[in-house]
Amino acid sequence: MDEAHTDQPTLARRGVLLAGGAALLTVPKTAGSAGDMTRQEPVEVSVELGRPDGRHAFEPSRLRFETGRLYRLILRNVSRDPHYFTSDEFAARIFTRKVQVTQSGPDGRATTLAEFKGSIREIEVYPGHAAEWWFVPVATGRMTDLRCGIRAADGQTHAQHGMTGEIEIV
Numbered sequence: 041m042d043e044a045h046t047d048q049p050t051l052a053r054r055g056v057l058l059a060g061g062a063a064l065l066t067v068p069k070t071a072g073s074a075g076d077m078t079r080q081e082p083v084e085v086s087v088e089l090g091r092p093d094g095r096h097a098f099e100p101s102r103l104r105f106e107t108g109r110l111y112r113l114i115l116r117n118v119s120r121d122p123h124y125f126t127s128d129e130f131a132a133r134i135f136t137r138k139v140q141v142t143q144s145g146p147d148g149r150a151t152t153l154a155e156f157k158g159s160i161r162e163i164e165v166y167p168g169h170a171a172e173w174w175f176v177p178v179a180t181g182r183m184t185d186l187r188c189g190i191r192a193a194d195g196q197t198h199a200q201h202g203m204t205g206e207i208e209i210v
């Protein structure tokens with residue numbers, strides 16, 4: 041009896057909160073601009089190019105981004121071969137703020153060696169090194185053309201060895 045009694049105000053309050061939340065969601069968006077989307081705090085995403093055991097693969101091989109958010113995509117080559125991060129469809133759907141070439145010091149901290157601005161279509165990273173792609177996705181889509189086109193000693197590309205991936209922008 042007592043329990044049911046004390047629950048009542050809680051439920052009533054929750055109802056009020058839900059109603060309030062729903063009301064907030066239905067407030068129409070104003071036509072204002074979102075401001076400079078390249079100046080947000082970046083969302084950090086890391087992808088390893090190649091595997092330490094020599095396999096040709098992206099890890100992870102499935103990536104997901106949201107339009108309107110700034111990403112700092114760290115491409116780290118953890119293998120002994122150079123690798124490309126290539127997706128023409130992805131490059132066509134993003135705005136690149138910059139690409140940075142970084143170097144890790146003995147203390148593990150990354151130092152920026154160079155910065156590139158403008159449209160970037162693909163990035164090649166050499167063994168043991170890293171590059172950062174800072175971008176804002178501007179169009180949605182599911183891209184299945186992520187690949188590394190480097191040709192291995194057997195005449196096949198790394199993509200044919202399985203170095204492919206999928207990118208989704210929502």
Ligand SMILES: [Cu+2]
Binds near residue numbers: 096122123124190198
């Ligand atoms: Cu490769």
